[in-house]
Amino acid sequence: MSALDRALTIDDLKTLARRRVPRQFFDYIDSGAYTEQTYNSNEADFDRITLRQRVAVNLENRNLASTMLGQPVSMPIAIAPVGSTGMTDADGEIKAARAAEKAGIPFTLSTMAICSIEDIAENTSKPFWFQLYVMRDRAYIERLIDRARAAGCSALVLTMDLQLLGQRHKDLRNGLTAPPKFTPKFVAEMMVKPGWAFRMLGTKRHTFGNIAGHVSDAVNLASLTEWTRTQFDLTLNWKDIGWIKKRFGGPVIVKGVLDAEDAKLAIANGADAIVVSNHGGRQLDGAPSTIRVLPEIVDAVGNQTEVLVDGGIRSGQHLLKALALGAKGALVGRIMAYGLGAGGEAGVTRALDIVRKETDTTMALMGERDIRNIGLHNIYSNDLDKRQGY
Numbered sequence: 491m492s493a494l495d496r497a498l499t500i501d502d503l504k505t506l507a508r509r510r511v512p513r514q515f516f517d518y519i520d521s522g523a524y525t526e527q528t529y530n531s532n533e534a535d536f537d538r539i540t541l542r543q544r545v546a547v548n549l550e551n552r553n554l555a556s557t558m559l560g561q562p563v564s565m566p567i568a569i570a571p572v573g574s575t576g577m578t579d580a581d582g583e584i585k586a587a588r589a590a591e592k593a594g595i596p597f598t599l600s601t602m603a604i605c606s607i608e609d610i611a612e613n614t615s616k617p618f619w620f621q622l623y624v625m626r627d628r629a630y631i632e633r634l635i636d637r638a639r640a641a642g643c644s645a646l647v648l649t650m651d652l653q654l655l656g657q658r659h660k661d662l663r664n665g666l667t668a669p670p671k672f673t674p675k676f677v678a679e680m681m682v683k684p685g686w687a688f689r690m691l692g693t694k695r696h697t698f699g700n701i702a703g704h705v706s707d708a709v710n711l712a713s714l715t716e717w718t719r720t721q722f723d724l725t726l727n728w729k730d731i732g733w734i735k736k737r738f739g740g741p742v743i744v745k746g747v748l749d750a751e752d753a754k755l756a757i758a759n760g761a762d763a764i765v766v767s768n769h770g771g772r773q774l775d776g777a778p779s780t781i782r783v784l785p786e787i788v789d790a791v792g793n794q795t796e797v798l799v800d801g802g803i804r805s806g807q808h809l810l811k812a813l814a815l816g817a818k819g820a821l822v823g824r825i826m827a828y829g830l831g832a833g834g835e836a837g838v839t840r841a842l843d844i845v846r847k848e849t850d851t852t853m854a855l856m857g858e859r860d861i862r863n864i865g866l867h868n869i870y871s872n873d874l875d876k877r878q879g880y
């Protein structure tokens with residue numbers, strides 16, 4: 491039995507990933523901003539929600555299939571955009587996209603991916619989602635949106651919560667860069683992670699594939715790094731949804747909404763769906779967990795739009811709690827990243843299988859047969875009471 495087969499939980503995959511991935515790239519995944527309060531509460535707050543156990547219902551012919559944005563999904567999960575995934579494992583975005591395609595769920599490619607939009611299109615056969623960071627260079631952003639459209643992307647995920655970076659101490663201490671700098675420390679790391687290094691030597695994809703070669707100011711590594719650092723557009727606002735949507739000509743999902751008022755503004759300005767997200771605890775440290783604010787956001791806009799959620803989801807039980815609180819589906823970042831680090835494409839497949847099985851068994855033990863019927867009746871309503879000191 492391989493180590494991957496022995497992994498029973500996402501945490502087991504995380505342990506394997508820690509062993510296989512050089513420290514700076516593992517820490518990049520396993521970190522939140524500043525004190526990591528929000529990063530930790532994303533996961534911990536799921537423990538505040540308890541599932542109702544119902545018995546003696548027919549549990550034959552269970553169904554996990556649903557839709558997200560009208561697109562059929564084999565379970566209501568999409569892979570979240572995760573920048574630099576190709577540093578977790580060589581050609582990581584291609585591997586994750588293939589695993590997602592085989593699993594029958596959407597894959598989202600980050601603007602800050604190592605593999606390019608065209609790389610994913612060439613190596614998969616189903617449409618994927620593209621996540622957009624808006625940069626100052628609007629001509630470049632227009633070309634990027636055009637490339638996503640030309641590649642057949644079926645949705646654009648517009649991230650609104652990262653126009654400047656929440657500080658992650660580990661990344662600064664580790665001197666994280668993509669591509670990595672060959673410092674003596676990093677070379678020593680590679681010697682103890684030879685599989686990772688060997689696979690990296692076998693690919694030419696070592697830098698931001700959606701940017702390199704597509705902007706004239708970024709001709710080499712130094713200028714590309716500088717360009718990226720200075721390009722995030724601080725003037726991004728709700729009105730920008732309009733032109734982005736027009737240019738793309740397909741559905742735009744606004745990601746990074748953590749407040750009911752913002753949810754209303756996103757919808758009023760044309761968002762086709764929203765992702766309740768705090769960027770996996772990587773931006774505003776001290777912000778609430780996403781599972782905590784999900785109910786009030788669903789109350790505010792749930793009858794007008796599809797509300798998706800991400801942050802802290804590590805199991806099928808977590809997914810079911812998010813659905814019970816009104817999410818139509820969830821995005822998962824670290825589940826994918828730990829799986830990829832643990833075993834490449836097969837590792838992502840293993841991660842998705844683990845969550846799928848947990849979801850199916852848990853749903854059955856809740857006395858439900860169809861994931862589309864999960865709702866508030868599946869949890870204890872007093873769990874949501876703010877007086878419990880959430």
Ligand SMILES: Cc1cc2nc3c(=O)[nH]c(=O)nc-3n(C[C@H](O)[C@H](O)[C@H](O)COP(=O)(O)O)c2cc1C
Nearest residue numbers: 570571572573600649769770800801802822823824
């Ligand atoms: C290593 C890492 C890189 C990320 N890069 C991006 C990105 O490029 N674009 C983006 O919109 N979100 C990015 N995110 C946030 C994820 O899309 C998602 O919101 C978050 O991972 C969800 O939380 P989870 O990891 O607990 O599932 C990143 C998250 C991680 C962990």
